[in-house]
Amino acid sequence: MATKEAIQGAAAAALIFGAGLSAAPSPAAADAAPYGLTVITDRGGIRGVAEEGVRRFRGIPYAKPPVGGLRWRLPQEPAAWQGVRQAKAPGPSCPQTGELAGHSSEDCLYLNVTAPAAGPGKLPVVVWLHGGGFSSGSGADYDPARMVKGGRVVVVTVNSRLGVFGFFGHPDLPDSGTYGLADQQAALRWVRGNITAFGGDPSRVLLAGESSGGISVCGQLASPAAAGLFQRAAIQSGSCKPDWTGELSAPGDGASQLWIDRQTLQRRGRTAAKLLPKPPKCADAESLACLRGVSAKSLLALNGPFHSPAFHTPLVPQAPWTSFAKGRFTKVPVIEGATRDEHTLFAALFDLKDEAAYRAQLAKAFGAAKAVRIAAEYPVSRYRSPALAFAAVGTDFTAACPAAHEARLLAEHVPVYAYEFADPNPPGPDLGMPLAAYHGSELLSLFDMGQSYRELKPAQRTLAAQMIRYWTDFAATGDPNARGLPKWEKFDGDSALSLAPGAISPTDYTKNHNCRFWATLE
Template sequence: MWTSLCLLFVACIVTVSSEGRVERVVKSPQGPVRGFKENEDDIFIFYGIPYATAPTGPQKFNAPYPPSAWLQTFDAVDKGVICPQYKEDWMENKNMQENCLIANVYVPDTNKKKLPVVVYVHGGAFIRGYLDFAVPKNLVKTKEIIAVTFNYRLGAHGFLCLGTDDIPGNAGLKDQIALLRWVNKNIASYGGNPEDVTLAGYSAGSASVDLLMLSPSAMGLFNKVIPESGANVAPFTIQLDPIENAKSYAKSVGFEGVDDFYALENFYKTASHDVLTEKVFLNKTDNTFIFTPCIERKVGSDSVLTDSPYNILKRGKYKKIPLLYGLAKMEGLFRLPLFEVWKDKMNENFADFLPADLTFKTEDEKEGVIKQIKKFYFNDKAVSGNNILSYIDYFTDTIFAFPIIRAAKLHAEAGHDKVYLYEYDYVDESMPVIPYTNNVRGADHCSQTLAVMDGSGWFNANETNLSKEYLNVKNLLRDIWSNFIITGNPVPPGSTLPKWPGVEASGSPHMLLGSTVELRGALLQDRMAFWSSIYEKHYRLPVPPPPPPHTEL
């Protein structure tokens, strides 16, 4: 039934506008949509298509409503719409508004139909960013793939979680699922295959797609996943104490009645988006951000996550689809700008820098683990410029590497044999040298995303001045990503690259990606074994918010 309906909407019209721009009009279920070919690119871009409607007022934390439809042709041009968030310099030309749930569709100039689709979820710690934080034009220029990017609600708007009817939590993840449903219904109009969708994301977007893979609400909406530098079991991914986080933010903007739960709920329901974006919590020392996904207490038809990712992976009760999973070699460079301040704070009270998802029965137990960490990473010396690489390794491992490798192993233990694990290590000579080192550079957080994508306000899109070696690396990663999007295998039969088996419960093998491509054994084996021994004893599972006072379950 749906296949026959899709065929009705594939027809498109290509013309030249009065301004000399080549345009394409597609007939979608929402109505006709006009996109344009940008002069320097052999692709059509459809900007700012509404995929859902964000609720406003007291209902602003609920799941999104259906999108608008139209009879007249919708001109899909870039209006710079982004979701409410903390204001930064790069937003000068952006249009921040609550009804921000829009998508961009990148379509190659080809008559091919039923092309594989990749949907990218942007990063930004769940509190900032927008649909084209990174742009996928080069993936689309192959004429083999259609790409979709989109906005979703951020910060309190997207991830406040009180467990009530009006603020159940995970509005931002529900936006992401709404986008996937929009793709399922509409993408055939643009030449895509709704039954061949790869869900990809970087940083917080990586954690998002890793969560959606485990959610029954998203099942069947995609058939491959690419999480880049983020995992569903990372300490920043799931709120450990959503009520306390809600209280902390309310206090930070001047609301004092946080101990009255219903007053707290009413504060958020009536607060303006300016108040809800006034503060940003990017530099918490315990590897968390304040508003992130949560385990939902109230279970309903639109619930996204009702158990911890760890429990779901351990049970193996999820749909096992191909997974291209990995990280950059020095993800911890993410925390380098804070080094001069944090090194002193770490020496004063290292306990503040323990991952939030560790718990201890006694202070002596906690101090024992701190001693182990200081010995393992810093050889019992003070954190200083002399061991700055150990500082970077510590944050690489606790925020990104251990959670990613831990999740990959849990997949393997659950019988999932199509999890392809990689480490990206390429560093161009134009990158800055790490302070206090002898000419050491490192692959920073999401460096593989920068290699695959083209750029935006987040990073420079101009590739004309890049070294020949870096351009070769970018082409290599784009080929691997394209292979996976098209076939579900990063190195399909007939490739000149080394054969790439799925990771096993031992953590082996993984592929090293950079100026060379090399299949290796277990990734960061000693460092991962160290953290495994700690998490086996001290892991704190996230839980849903408790019932409000004086109410029944």
């Protein structure tokens, strides 16, 4: 799915409009006061910086560098250090192509903590998992200062292994396809052991993520090893739907698996060396030892086949949707939702000039028989263009209805709060068609990404402040309802809270997105 990786990476880039203390030190007592700029962790002292009314601690190692013999191994505890480590700059992003490639390294298992400048401790904690198709992005892309100040929380953004480094599989690797997820759990263990020193409460941790970050949250809910590491979860535009049909997210894009079973992945990895560019090339295509010796830059050529997390593994014993259906998951309150127009960002890539092109593309994606039914349900005449009709199909099929189905499964066991981000005109890239509430557009309300916040109009800034209150109240109590905000009812199987500037209100989510039609089509 190399094409889709590129699309998701481009989408992320478009949003960034501009971006046991055995060897512990003993800093000066005054400098190491609680919630100051020098903090003692279980590995040693770190010193952050004060910026914009918050304290920032960047580039904190939460595991040993997964290099050399630690490539494709579970994350290991980081080494302790002497003295005070400077925590002023983020660590490198994990190996990837695209805009962040020049700042990436296999030595990438770092996290960033942003905390209020002062005030009482024991604040709720938000651990954020970034998106990017499991092949791009970095925790440092997301500036949580507004969330920290507006919601009185501590926010932790995380790097975890991506692509072939995080999700490679091979018969000789029992943890195939789960190294990136294991990294996230290591970061959560770090939070449990250290966040008190930053003013956070390890018993009130919200694990949240968008796109592949949301899919990661699904995996952590289904992973017994993650139980107790977080107490609330937020899945944003990242349901655990098993797969996507081809020719829907990008022209020529094949069908993709969002999750893959371990045996299939390991068979794929057995001959992965044959796919390497020349040079290098392993003489024995099945040699794991040879692959461990290949440079990180060369291994990126294998990202396409290896960017899906695996189940039937020690970390994720069952597919997440199976775990949810059987009630075998970590029972915590959940926020689940998507944007109203998820697929516009992808539909803009297709050349759909007229109805004939639209119908032909539907046939490529769904087959001739289903395409006829879909075209009747989503006629071009109902939309401003064939591309917007195709976007509605993609939104409902890939995002909205899977999210509703997943929320329904979860709601049988835990409180679920469903939402739809519905801003009709958020800042975004110019792709030649109206994007409306495109994939990832809600992120601009929760985080600063480059110059994005400056692009928000006053009503959008008000919505952003309201959303931050919903999310951070949820982190604090497991219930997003805060005094003075419109009531957010628990999910009842159909309804969700529509989030738009000046218009927060309940909406019939499954009706709006034709979910009953899609249930008959499967």
